[in-house]
Amino acid sequence: xxxxxxxxxxxxxxxxxxxxxxxxxxxxxxxxxxxxxxxxxxxxxxxxxxxxxxxxxxxxxxxxxxxxxxxxxxxxxxxxxxxxxxxxxxxxxxxxxxxxxxxxxxxxxxxxxxxxxxxxxxxxxxxxxxxxxxxxxxxxxxxxxxxxxxxxxxxxxxxxxxxxxxxxxxxxxxxxxxxxxxxxxxxxxxxxxxxxxxxxxxxxxxxxxxxxxxxxxxxxxxxxxxxxxxxxxxxxxxxxxxxxxxxxxxxxxxxxxxxxxxxxxxxxxxxxxxxxxxxxxxxxxxxxxxxxxxxxxxxxxxxxxxxxxxxxxxxxxxxxxxxxxxxxxxxxxxxxxxxxxxxxxxxxxxxxxxxxxxxxxxxxxxxxxxxxxxxxxxxxxxxxxxxxxxxxxxxxxxxxxxxxxxxxxxxxxxxxxxxxxxxxxxxxxxxxxxxxxxxxxxxxxxxxxxxxxxxxxxxxxxxx
Amino acid sequence: xxxxxxxxxxxxxxxxxxxxxxxxxxxxxxxxxxxxxxxxxxxxxxxxxxxxxxxxxxxxxxxxxxxxxxxxxxxxxxxxxxxxxxxxxxxxxxxxxxxxxxxxxxxxxxxxxxxxxxxxxxxxxxxxxxxxxxxxxxxxxxxxxxxxxxxxxxxxxxxxxxxxxxxxxxxxxxxxxxxxxxxxxxxxxxxxxxxxxxxxxxxxxxxxxxxxxxxxxxxxxxxxxxxxxxxxxxxxxxxxxxxxxxxxxxxxxxxxxxxxxxxxxxxxxxxxxxxxxxxxxxxxxxxxxxxxxxxxxxxxxxxxxxxxxxxxxxxxxxxxxxxxxxxxxxxxxxxxxxxxxxxxxxxxxxxxxxxxxxxxxxxxxxxxxxxxxxxxxxxxxxxxxxxxxxxxxxxxxxxxxxxxxxxxxxxxxxxxx
Numbered sequence: 001x002x003x004x005x006x007x008x009x010x011x012x013x014x015x016x017x018x019x020x021x022x023x024x025x026x027x028x029x030x031x032x033x034x035x036x037x038x039x040x041x042x043x044x045x046x047x048x049x050x051x052x053x054x055x056x057x058x059x060x061x062x063x064x065x066x067x068x069x070x071x072x073x074x075x076x077x078x079x080x081x082x083x084x085x086x087x088x089x090x091x092x093x094x095x096x097x098x099x100x101x102x103x104x105x106x107x108x109x110x111x112x113x114x115x116x117x118x119x120x121x122x123x124x125x126x127x128x129x130x131x132x133x134x135x136x137x138x139x140x141x142x143x144x145x146x147x148x149x150x151x152x153x154x155x156x157x158x159x160x161x162x163x164x165x166x167x168x169x170x171x172x173x174x175x176x177x178x179x180x181x182x183x184x185x186x187x188x189x190x191x192x193x194x195x196x197x198x199x200x201x202x203x204x205x206x207x208x209x210x211x212x213x214x215x216x217x218x219x220x221x222x223x224x225x226x227x228x229x230x231x232x233x234x235x236x237x238x239x240x241x242x243x244x245x246x247x248x249x250x251x252x253x254x255x256x257x258x259x260x261x262x263x264x265x266x267x268x269x270x271x272x273x274x275x276x277x278x279x280x281x282x283x284x285x286x287x288x289x290x291x292x293x294x295x296x297x298x299x300x301x302x303x304x305x306x307x308x309x310x311x312x313x314x315x316x317x318x319x320x321x322x323x324x325x326x327x328x329x330x331x332x333x334x335x336x337x338x339x340x341x342x343x344x345x346x347x348x349x350x351x352x353x354x355x356x357x358x359x360x361x362x363x364x365x366x367x368x369x370x371x372x373x374x375x376x377x378x379x380x381x382x383x384x385x386x387x388x389x390x391x392x393x394x395x396x397x398x399x400x401x402x403x404x405x406x407x408x409x410x411x412x413x414x415x416x417x418x419x420x421x422x423x424x425x426x427x428x429x430x431x432x433x434x435x436x437x438x439x440x441x442x443x444x445x446x447x448x449x450x451x452x453x454x455x456x457x458x459x460x461x462x463x464x
Numbered sequence: 465x466x467x468x469x470x471x472x473x474x475x476x477x478x479x480x481x482x483x484x485x486x487x488x489x490x491x492x493x494x495x496x497x498x499x500x501x502x503x504x505x506x507x508x509x510x511x512x513x514x515x516x517x518x519x520x521x522x523x524x525x526x527x528x529x530x531x532x533x534x535x536x537x538x539x540x541x542x543x544x545x546x547x548x549x550x551x552x553x554x555x556x557x558x559x560x561x562x563x564x565x566x567x568x569x570x571x572x573x574x575x576x577x578x579x580x581x582x583x584x585x586x587x588x589x590x591x592x593x594x595x596x597x598x599x600x601x602x603x604x605x606x607x608x609x610x611x612x613x614x615x616x617x618x619x620x621x622x623x624x625x626x627x628x629x630x631x632x633x634x635x636x637x638x639x640x641x642x643x644x645x646x647x648x649x650x651x652x653x654x655x656x657x658x659x660x661x662x663x664x665x666x667x668x669x670x671x672x673x674x675x676x677x678x679x680x681x682x683x684x685x686x687x688x689x690x691x692x693x694x695x696x697x698x699x700x701x702x703x704x705x706x707x708x709x710x711x712x713x714x715x716x717x718x719x720x721x722x723x724x725x726x727x728x729x730x731x732x733x734x735x736x737x738x739x740x741x742x743x744x745x746x747x748x749x750x751x752x753x754x755x756x757x758x759x760x761x762x763x764x765x766x767x768x769x770x771x772x773x774x775x776x777x778x779x780x781x782x783x784x785x786x787x788x789x790x791x792x793x794x795x796x797x798x799x800x801x802x803x804x805x806x807x808x809x810x811x812x813x814x815x816x817x818x819x820x821x822x823x824x825x826x827x828x829x830x831x832x833x834x835x836x837x838x839x840x841x842x843x844x845x846x847x848x849x850x851x852x853x854x855x856x857x858x859x860x861x862x863x864x865x866x867x868x869x870x871x872x873x874x875x876x877x878x879x880x881x
Binding site for chain 2 (some may be wrong): 257274
C-alpha cells in the first residue's frame with residue numbers, strides 16, 4: 001500500500017522525502033539501520049534521549065521476558081504438554097502418589113500471553129522506528145525536534161489519542177482480546193469433558209470440531225442444526241414483533257387527541273425499567289404448572305387443566321416470543337417516539353387534505369420514513385436477538401430438554417445459551433469455542449450487510 | 465340525522481353506534497350460557513345471582529347495556545354534546561363489565577348455584593354478541609364524540625403490561641408464604657418479607673448482596689462513563705492514523721459472543737490473584753466499557769465541528785476542548801451512559817455467577833435473586849424473592865422514569881436531523 005502511494009509522487013529537492021517502514025531501512029544511514037535492532041537509537045542521536053531510552057528499556061524488558069520464560073511458553077503451544085498426570089507407587093511409604101503432569105490449559109494460556117506480549121512489542125518496535133525517523137527528518141530539515149517535556153505536553157493536545165485510548169486499549173487487550181484469542185485457539189483442540197487438565201492432556205485436532213458439529217451424522221450435528229434453525233426463527237420473530245409492536249404503540253401514544261402522553265409512556269416504560277432478569281425470572285415462575293397464570297386460567301373458566309407454557313416445545317417457543325414482546329415493545333416505543341417527532345407534520349397535513357386514511361398515511365409516509373432511518377438499528381437488533389441470552393436463559397433455561405439433543409441442550413436453547421451450558425455445565429470448551437466462532441460468522445455476515453447499506457456509518461461526518 | 469349538525473360531534477357514525485349499542489342491549493335477553501341443556505340469559509343470571517362480590521360485574525354488564533341502549537335511542541331524538549359524552553362514559557363502564565365478565569363468569573355462575581364445573585366454552589351466543597357489540601359500539605360512540613379511539617388499545621395493553629408487575633408487588637406483600645397460591649389477591653398483607661430479607665444475614669445475606677451491587681454499580685458507573693466518553697471523544701472529534709482500523713477491530717471483537725471467553729477471563733483473574741472479589745467485577749466491567757462507544761460517538765458527531773475549530777484558534781488544547789466544549793454540551797448523553805452503566809451492574813448475571821461460584825458473601829443482587837428461584841428453594845423464598853425484586857426495582861424505576869427524557873434523547877440523538 002505504502003509503496004503504491006509513493007509511486008506518482010514527485011520529490012521536491014530540498015525537502016526531506018517521506019520514508020516508510022522499508023525505505024527508512026534501505027535509504028537510512030548507519031544509525032537508522034542500527035535502530036532496527038537497538039530500539040530508540042535514532043531518537044537518542046537526534047536529541048530525544050529520554051524517549052530513546054524508554055524504547056530501549058522496553059526492548060530490554062521484552063527480551064528479558066522472552067529468554068526467561070517467553071520462548072518456552074511459545075514452544076509449549078506446539079504440543080500443549082506431553083506428560084500426563086499419573087499415579088506412581090511410592091515404595092518407601094507403599095502408597096500411590098499423584099505426580100503432576102503438564103497442564104495443557106495453562107500451557108495454552110501462557111502461550112497466548114507470550115503471543116500477545118510479542119504483538120505488543122512489535123507495535124512498540126514499529127512505533128519506535130517511525131518516531132526515530134520523524135526525529136531524524138525534522139533535524140535534517142533544520143526544524144525543531146520535540147523535547148521530552150513537549151512530547152508529554154502533546155499528550156493533552158495533538159497526541160491526545162494516546163493518553164485517552166491507553167486505558168481502553170490496555171483493558172481490551174488483557175480482558176477481551178487475549179481471552180478471545182485463547183478461546184478461538186481452543187476451538188481447534190479436544191479440550192472437552194473427557195480431556196480436563198490437570199488430570200488429562202488435550203491436544204490440537206485441527207478442524208475436527210467443526211466437522212463433527214456441522215457435518216457428522218451423530219448427535220452433535222443433530223443438535224446443532226435444529227438449534228441454529230430455532231435461533232434464526234427466534235431472532236426474526238423477536239425482532240419484528242417488537243419492532244412493529246413498538247412502532248404501533250408509539251404512534252398511538254403520539255397521535256393527536258391522546259391526553260397524558262407522558263403517563264402512558266411511563267406506564268409502559270415501567271416494564272422496561274425493571275431489570276430484565278427480575279421480570280423474566282418472575283414471569284417464568286408465573287408460567288409454571290402451578291404458577292399464577294394457570295391458576296387464574298382455571299379459576300376464570302378458560303381451561304380445565306394446566307397449560308404446558310414452558311414444558312411443551314412448541315408452547316415454550318411461542319411463550320418466549322410473546323414474553324419477549326412484552327419486554328421489548330417499550331424499548332422500541334421509546335426509540336420510535338423520538339424519530340416520529342422528526343417526521344415533518346406538513347406531510348400528514350397535505351395527505352389528510354388529499355383524503356388519505358390513517359392506514360394509507362402509515363403505509364405511505366410513516367413506515368417508509370421509519371424503515372429508512374431504522375434499518376441499521378433493526379439489523380443490529382436482529383444480531384442482538386440471535387445472541388439474546390437473557391430472554392431464553394432466565395425464562396426457560398433452554399427447557400424443555402430433549403433426548404434427541406446432545407447432553408443438556410433443550411428445545412428453546414439458542415446457540416448462545418447452548419454455548420453457555422457447554423461451558424458451565426458440561427465443560428466441553430472446544431465445542432463452546434467452535435459455536436462461538438460460528439456465531440461470529442453469523443453476526444459478521446449480518447453486520448457487513450448493515451454497514452454496506454447504512455448511510456449513518458458511511459457518512460459519519462454528515463452532521464459536523 | 466344526515467342534515468343535523470352539532471358542533472364537536474361527528475354524526476356520520478351515529479347510526480352504527482346506535483345499532484351496536486342497541487344490539488348490546490338486546491344481547492342481555494339472549495342466552496348467556498348453556499350447559500347440559502340448561503340455558504340462562506344474562507338478565508336471568510343477574511336476577512338469580514346474590515351474595516358474591518363479583519356479582520357487581522354481572523349487574524354492570526346487564527343493566528348498563530340496557531341503559532346504554534336507551535341512551536342511544538334518546539340521544540337520537542335530542543342530540544347534544546354533553547349527552548354523548550355521558551353516554552360514552554356509561555358505555556365505557558359497560559364495556560369494562562363485559563370484558564371482566566369473560567373472566568368472572570365461572571365464579572358468578574357457580575356461586576349462584578346455576579352451574580357447576582363451568583368452562584368458558586359453555587358461554588353462549590348472547591354473551592359473545594354482547595361482548596363484540598359493546599366494543600364496536602364504544603368505538604363508534606368515541607368516533608361520534610370525536611375522542612381518540614387509541615384509548616381502547618392503550619387501556620387494554622396497559623393492563624396486560626402491568627399485570628405481572630402487579631403480581632410481583634402483591635407477592636412481595638403477601639402474608640402467606642410459598643410459591644403456589646390459588647388466588648390473585650393475597651389474603652393478608654405484611655412487611656415481613658422485607659424484614660426477613662435484611663434480618664437473616666446468615667441464611668439470606670440480601671443486605672450484603674445489595675451493598676455489593678451498590679459498590680460495583682457506583683464504581684463501575686464512574687469509571688465506565690469516563691472511559692466511554694474518552695473513547696467516543698477521540699473517535700469522533702480527532703483524526704489520527706489507525707482510527708478506522710481501531711474502530712474496525714472493536715467492531716470485530718464485538719461480534720464474538722462475550723461470555724465465550726469468560727472462562728479465560730476467569731483464569732486470567734485467578735493468575736492476577738483477583739478471583740472471587742468485587743474488584744474483579746469492576747475491572748472487567750471497565751475493561752470492556754470502551755466497546756459501548758457507538759451511541760456516544762453518534763451523539764458527539766452531531767456537535768458542530770466549528771466549535772472545536774474556534775477553540776483551537778483561541779489556543780485551547782484538545783484536552784480543554786474535551787472538558788470545556790464537548791462535555792458541557794453532552795448532558796443528556798452523559799446521563800444516558802451513567803444510567804446504562806448503573807443499571808447494567810444491577811442486572812448483570814452471567815459473569816458474577818461464574819466468578820463467585822458458591823461464595824455467597826460476594827454475590828450481587830442478580831446472582832442472589834437467581835439463587836433464590838432455584839426449584840429447591842423457590843417454595844421457601846418465593847415471597848422474599850418478590851420482596852427483593854421490589855427493593856431492587858423500585859429505585860431503578862424511579863431513576864428511570866425521572867431521567868426518561870435523557871434516555872430518549874440519547875437514543876434518538878444519533879439519528880436526529
